[in-house]
Amino acid sequence: MVEITRRQAIEEAASSLFRERGYSGTSVRDIARAVDIQGASLYAHVTSKQDVLWSIVEHMASTFEAAADAVEQADPGAAAFGRGVYLIALARAHAGVITDDIERASVFVHEWRALLGDRREEIARRRDAYEERFSSAIADGVRTGVFEVEDPSLAATYVLTALNGLVTWYRPGGRLSARAIADLYADLSLRAVKATRPVP
Amino acid sequence: MVEITRRQAIEEAASSLFRERGYSGTSVRDIARAVDIQGASLYAHVTSKQDVLWSIVEHMASTFEAAADAVEQADPGAAAFGRGVYLIALARAHAGVITDDIERASVFVHEWRALLGDRREEIARRRDAYEERFSSAIADGVRTGVFEVEDPSLAATYVLTALNGLVTWYRPGGRLSARAIADLYADLSLRAVKATRPVP
DNA sequence: CCTACCGATCGGTAGG
């Protein structure tokens, strides 16, 4: 039996509203209305609107990081394939995290800039570190010859923004399953950077 | 000698602010302060905040459409290459429009959802029609065998969102020139959908 | 383009 706390309900309602209208386009009263309480009553459960945004963004940052960690640990043979399998697994994991929690993921991608001060800087740093995993996977592949790309860092940005684009259009129950989309997106990502002629 | 009207200055200031803080995170007073007039004085030049957003978004929609039109007209030999050159030209043109006017482009990509009523619907329709150009270019290439992709429409979305990602990170005067970025991005886009073995 | 002003709404607090 699953307990849904009011706090969780508030975060879910906020995620949905932040996705639709943005952080600053959503009022504290909008969130309260969505969980059927008075605006001021929200402060019995959260300390501020910023705090709700932080919970959502921080949770997703950790989820993306954990998914990438799992890929790294589950893929000891990656070196043998010159990182090709590794990149495709990273891309699939990233897409999977997004489709698994599309509303929070959307807020993470689009609204982290509404964070203030140190929190904003922390997320900026963690995003850079995360992107670096894609970048160095591509750079490794270029070194071993399975990938062929002029600028690994630019290619990583290209791929990651394409994957993040999911956030703008994905809706559960669409024409393609989440699984199919993740597979297709990972395939497109791999092919964008792959060397044209397989190396011996 | 180039005349800069106050109205143009207002739109430029608004583009920059809308990009940084979003439409609803920007107040009419913020825009006025950026052009050194009083908040209420803004209404001597514009009829509403929505109207400023509309001008920016509509202008960019037309710019993207015109760039794609130019590619179509300048490329009568596209069929001979099975649409491969055509897609790369479309992608390069799209990237070029973004880097040429990064602030307005950013507002177009991220803030069109803040448009109300019919205007929002109009932009949604025009975006769909624009995306359809990419989609059918890819579908044509699949038919002639130069491209190989399971779902042309999904591939078009993938490519377009990757190109639009430019809006989140591009800044003039960076490590790579706008031209180099457009070339590299167009190349990555083409390779993502290209058939692995060239067809006879 | 300014000053003065409008009603509505904002995020948040006090005190129960």
Added chain:
DNA sequence: CCTACCGATCGGTAGG
């Protein structure tokens, strides 16, 4: 979790 309330700010108008 509620009612009542706070000062600040919102987009916009009136009248010059």
